[in-house]
Amino acid sequence: MWVVPEKEIAGLMTPEAAFDAVEAVFAAMASGEANNFPVVREAIGHEDALYGFKGGFDKSALNLGLKAGGYWPNNQKRDLINHQSTVFLFDPDTGRVSAAVGGNLLTALRTAAASAVSIKHLAPEGAKVLGMIGAGHQSAFQMKAAARVGNFERVIGWNPHPEMLTRLADTAAELGLPFEAVELPRLGAEADVIISITSAFEPLLMDAHVKGRTHIAAMGTDTKGKQELDPALVARARLFTDEIAQSLSIGEFQHASAAGSISDGDVTAIGQVITGNHEGRGDAEITIFDGTGVGLQDLAVAGAVVDLARQQGKAVEVEI
Ligand code: NAD
Numbered sequence: 048m049w050v051v052p053e054k055e056i057a058g059l060m061t062p063e064a065a066f067d068a069v070e071a072v073f074a075a076m077a078s079g080e081a082n083n084f085p086v087v088r089e090a091i092g093h094e095d096a097l098y099g100f101k102g103g104f105d106k107s108a109l110n111l112g113l114k115a116g117g118y119w120p121n122n123q124k125r126d127l128i129n130h131q132s133t134v135f136l137f138d139p140d141t142g143r144v145s146a147a148v149g150g151n152l153l154t155a156l157r158t159a160a161a162s163a164v165s166i167k168h169l170a171p172e173g174a175k176v177l178g179m180i181g182a183g184h185q186s187a188f189q190m191k192a193a194a195r196v197g198n199f200e201r202v203i204g205w206n207p208h209p210e211m212l213t214r215l216a217d218t219a220a221e222l223g224l225p226f227e228a229v230e231l232p233r234l235g236a237e238a239d240v241i242i243s244i245t246s247a248f249e250p251l252l253m254d255a256h257v258k259g260r261t262h263i264a265a266m267g268t269d270t271k272g273k274q275e276l277d278p279a280l281v282a283r284a285r286l287f288t289d290e291i292a293q294s295l296s297i298g299e300f301q302h303a304s305a306a307g308s309i310s311d312g313d314v315t316a317i318g319q320v321i322t323g324n325h326e327g328r329g330d331a332e333i334t335i336f337d338g339t340g341v342g343l344q345d346l347a348v349a350g351a352v353v354d355l356a357r358q359q360g361k362a363v364e365v366e367i
Contacts, residue, residue, distance in 0.1 A: 077318025178238025
């Protein structure tokens, strides 16, 4: 099997390659070629950790495997980041393990790629202003991936913890874009594309904040109980997601679904837009992409990175 260490990922995987891998796997999911398996996520009763697996099989790319890992809130005292994961790939012809790949940076890249895919396919024409809600670890990756696909002229941002906003300012400066910290009503009124990437458990962006043609990539909600958007905003938008069942159970749309204001027929898999089977934005004023994060995204970027690592002599071969 091949081992690709976490420390090699930054030199191998580009946002461009992550975008291509994620766009392709969303299309494969929509055409029935790729399936995610049920997610396991458990509190293990040790170190307050949440641990689980996200797996699946993509017949078109022949990626079979799982991402194992989770959230260890006390890791900082050990000088480690709190989210830890590893991707394991298996040979779909024989069942033999074929690769173990560091999954921490890949998770950030595949999550940012997902919102970028939604922006490419759903943003209103002529979008110029990017609004960022959230200023944690993921936010910088999100902004960079969005800037690759959108022709943004400026970035505005808000975060529940204002002391973290320097990350957004620094990232925008790196991209050569002006940045301004604003309150949510201004963000909702001025932004053409909004990315939310927080750990919120209550709605932050309200229906009354959002004005005009807007695309929202809601990326933070990946667990039961989390929430970033006002359900009334969800109810008046055209809705898209990576995987419908996951979106309605653990994604942003769980709340509007529980309230009975939307059902699964109101949500379209983004892959249907990528494959040309759905018109996408059409004449909708607001579109929302609920990025819940599926295992097949992890397998797609890990498969791509193993190929690159082997080509560049950075994969280590071990006998198991
Ligand atoms: P982080 O810990 O670095 O940053 C957390 C962000 O959430 C900050 O903006 C912080 O101000 C805000 N925040 C923290 N507690 C909050 C609260 N109680 N209410 C409102 N906001 C709060 O985290 P990160 O790595 O940037 O990840 C952000 C979120 O994205 C996490 O919730 C994470 O689980 C989620 N995530 C989703 C996916 C996906 O595929 N959808 C993938 C990775 C991470």
